[in-house]
Amino acid sequence: MDKDENRAQPAPADHAAPLIRPWSRLGRQLVPLIGEGGFVALFTRSARLLAPPRAWLSVDATRRTSTLLLTALEQDLAAADPQEAAATHDELMGLFVRQLGTLIGPALTARLLSETGADGTPQKNQEEHKQ
Amino acid sequence: MSGKVTLEKLSTGVPGLDVLLGGGLTEFSFTLIAGAPGSGKTTLAHQIMFALASEQRRALFFTVLGEPPLKMLRYQQQFSFFDMDKVGPAVRYVNLADDLRAGDFSGVLERIMREVEDFGPSLVFVDSFRSVVQTARSGNEGLWDLQHFIQELGSRMATWQATTFLIGEYSQADVEANPIITVADGMIALSHNLDEDAVVRKIRIIKMRGQAHMAGAHTLRITDDGIRVYPRLLTPQPDAYLTIAADPARIPTGVAGLDDMLHGGLPLGHTMLVSGPTGIGKTILGTRFLQAGAEQGEKGVAVFFEKHTARLHNAELVKMVQGGQVTVLQSLSLSLTVEELLDQLTEAIDRTGATRVVIDSLSEIGLYLAPEFRYDLRVAVLRTLSLLARRGVTALITVGYEDNTPNWRFSIDNLCFLADAVLSMRFAEIEGHICKFMTVVKVRGTDHSNELREYRITDKGIEVDPHATELDALMSGFPTRRPPHN
Numbered sequence: 001m002d003k004d005e006n007r008a009q010p011a012p013a014d015h016a017a018p019l020i021r022p023w024s025r026l027g028r029q030l031v032p033l034i035g036e037g038g039f040v041a042l043f044t045r046s047a048r049l050l051a052p053p054r055a056w057l058s059v060d061a062t063r064r065t066s067t068l069l070l071t072a073l074e075q076d077l078a079a080a081d082p083q084e085a086a087a088t089h090d091e092l093m094g095l096f097v098r099q100l101g102t103l104i105g106p107a108l109t110a111r112l113l114s115e116t117g118a119d120g121t122p123q124k125n126q127e128e129h130k131q
Numbered sequence: 132m133s134g135k136v137t138l139e140k141l142s143t144g145v146p147g148l149d150v151l152l153g154g155g156l157t158e159f160s161f162t163l164i165a166g167a168p169g170s171g172k173t174t175l176a177h178q179i180m181f182a183l184a185s186e187q188r189r190a191l192f193f194t195v196l197g198e199p200p201l202k203m204l205r206y207q208q209q210f211s212f213f214d215m216d217k218v219g220p221a222v223r224y225v226n227l228a229d230d231l232r233a234g235d236f237s238g239v240l241e242r243i244m245r246e247v248e249d250f251g252p253s254l255v256f257v258d259s260f261r262s263v264v265q266t267a268r269s270g271n272e273g274l275w276d277l278q279h280f281i282q283e284l285g286s287r288m289a290t291w292q293a294t295t296f297l298i299g300e301y302s303q304a305d306v307e308a309n310p311i312i313t314v315a316d317g318m319i320a321l322s323h324n325l326d327e328d329a330v331v332r333k334i335r336i337i338k339m340r341g342q343a344h345m346a347g348a349h350t351l352r353i354t355d356d357g358i359r360v361y362p363r364l365l366t367p368q369p370d371a372y373l374t375i376a377a378d379p380a381r382i383p384t385g386v387a388g389l390d391d392m393l394h395g396g397l398p399l400g401h402t403m404l405v406s407g408p409t410g411i412g413k414t415i416l417g418t419r420f421l422q423a424g425a426e427q428g429e430k431g432v433a434v435f436f437e438k439h440t441a442r443l444h445n446a447e448l449v450k451m452v453q454g455g456q457v458t459v460l461q462s463l464s465l466s467l468t469v470e471e472l473l474d475q476l477t478e479a480i481d482r483t484g485a486t487r488v489v490i491d492s493l494s495e496i497g498l499y500l501a502p503e504f505r506y507d508l509r510v511a512v513l514r515t516l517s518l519l520a521r522r523g524v525t526a527l528i529t530v531g532y533e534d535n536t537p538n539w540r541f542s543i544d545n546l547c548f549l550a551d552a553v554l555s556m557r558f559a560e561i562e563g564h565i566c567k568f569m570t571v572v573k574v575r576g577t578d579h580s581n582e583l584r585e586y587r588i589t590d591k592g593i594e595v596d597p598h599a600t601e602l603d604a605l606m607s608g609f610p611t612r613r614p615p616h617n
Contacts, residue, residue, distance in 0.1 A: 031226075032224075032225050032226060032246075033200060033224045033225065033226060034199075034200045034201050034226055035194075035199075035200065035226035035228045035229060036228075036229050037199075037228065037229075038199065038200060038201055038226070100201075103201050103202075103204075103205050104201060104204045104205050104208070105205070105208060107215050108204060108208060108215055108218060111215055111216075111218055111219055112218070112219070114219075
């Protein structure tokens with residue numbers, strides 16, 4: 001038996017958990033700033049732009065809070081092929097950040113998201129930034 | 132030592148506002164910024180916030196149900212005062228819409244306190260406070276809730292030693308009956324007044340506890356740099372009564388005969404009003420005045436209210452403009468405020484180092500001015516001349532009027548009293564010809580000719596006779612030739 005065959009196949013949720021963490025950080029950073037309504041509007045629009053070729057990515061206008069949106073996203077990512085889930089996550093995050101950048105400019109977007117890792121920079125411990 | 136508490140003043144960073152406030156905003160005060168939508172409340176709050184905020188003095192900006200936060204950030208960053216580097220370490224935005232939707236004031240208060248304790252701000256802004264008020268329950272219960280909320284907020288922020296601003300869409304009438312005004316230490320009201328299709332923005336300090344503020348409505352402008360307030364004050368001239376110009380330096384006017392009548396030229400720093408009917412040569416005299424400066428290496432500024440630059444048929448003037456010796460200012464706005472005019476004039480004088488200014492003419496300026504400035508043209512002119520005097524420039528200002536012989540007048544609206552010197556130019560019918568005459572009516576602080584001299588406009592400019600006219604009763608409209616002396 002090949003060594004690789006002995007390796008346990010990851011549970012569906014395992015590949016989704018690390019993908020959803022940046023979204024949770026993004027939500028924690030942005031919701032206080034732009035409100036649930038602002039976050040939901042941006043996320044839903046990004047998902048709508050991305051969804052057509054990915055039937056498994058659900059878009060539901062009745063999800064009115066960031067928690068509902070991210071729970072559904074996690075479930076969608078978990079049910080998808082891990083590679084496709086990772087690629088979709090990257091695209092969705094990029095689209096979300098670009099949408100935000102279109103509204104408030106790339107400089108302010110980068111500034112607001114620098115602590116979340118959503119702009120590609122490593123996440124910092126938020127506590128370091130508080131006094 | 133009196134032992135009284137000292138009220139520290141915070142400079143708002145809004146040009147002119149500290150003058151109205153009596154030196155700045157009192158630290159730890161609770162100020163209401165009120166005004167109609169579009170009057171500049173959020174911009175004023177942001178300008179103050181970015182001027183004052185630092186990592187040592189942090190600012191917390193609560194947005195409620197008014198302008199969506201994303202749009203607010205989108206538009207506010209267009210102003211030059213919006214310092215991106217401060218967002219995060221010195222300025223934090225928090226949206227309270229979801230907390231308020233629950234309709235529970237105590238919940239909102241607790242959320243505000245949590246954020247305050249977390250970020251430790253010295254400045255707190257709530258925009259818009261009106262939307263907070265509108266979520267109150269109806270009737271006495273709602274009013275009590277609101278009063279309690281405001282009282283608590285004011286008291287907690289003061290204890291926290293945070294200077295606090297509530298921003299809301301209030302009119303004067305709303306506020307007088309509102310519990311907020313009782314609790315607030317200060318109230319700044321913004322408005323935009325519509326008069327004959329022209330809008331002029333105004334600011335009033337209605338209340339400011341503990342300090343003497345300037346009452347009354349003052350003009351404000353919103354530009355790319357944010358808000359600028361124009362207190363209704365003249366430009367100060369601290370040395371006005373400390374020096375005596377016994378023998379003032381004189382500068383050539385560009386018309387040799389006029390210099391002769393002025394006994395050597397126009398005193399430096401004087402403003403000469405040149406008055407007369409249409410076609411008498413006022414604009415040509417203005418051009419000669421600028422040309423005389425240019426010949427000596429001086430820069431000039433010409434403010435025209437008569438014709439478009441493209442129609443300047445005065446070749447000498449065009450040449451000076453092309454050569455950079457003269458800067459022409461023209462307003463395209465027909466709702467011009469005096470403040471805009473003075474800003475443009477100041478900028479042009481400072482930028483070019485101009486020592487000569489021509490304004491042509493005060494009789495047409497009213498076509499451009501917003502009604503409130505047109506109604507009181509004398510105040511507008513007084514403020515302009517005060518600025519020119521403070522800058523030390525020498526100015527020639529024209530004013531036209533309908534000729535109405537024999538009625539002899541020196542200006543419209545008694546403007547002649549505001550000038551240092553007055554030159555009167557007028558027509559008279561002599562033996563089948565319309566002839567031109569001029570006389571120096573006044574020059575402050577120095578003697579001058581009192582002769583009435585005939586002059587002609589030729590290719591060489593304005594040629595003034597070297598002696599007084601030989602006609603008597605010229606100004607009566609029925610001149611007679613003076614009999615020769617025996």
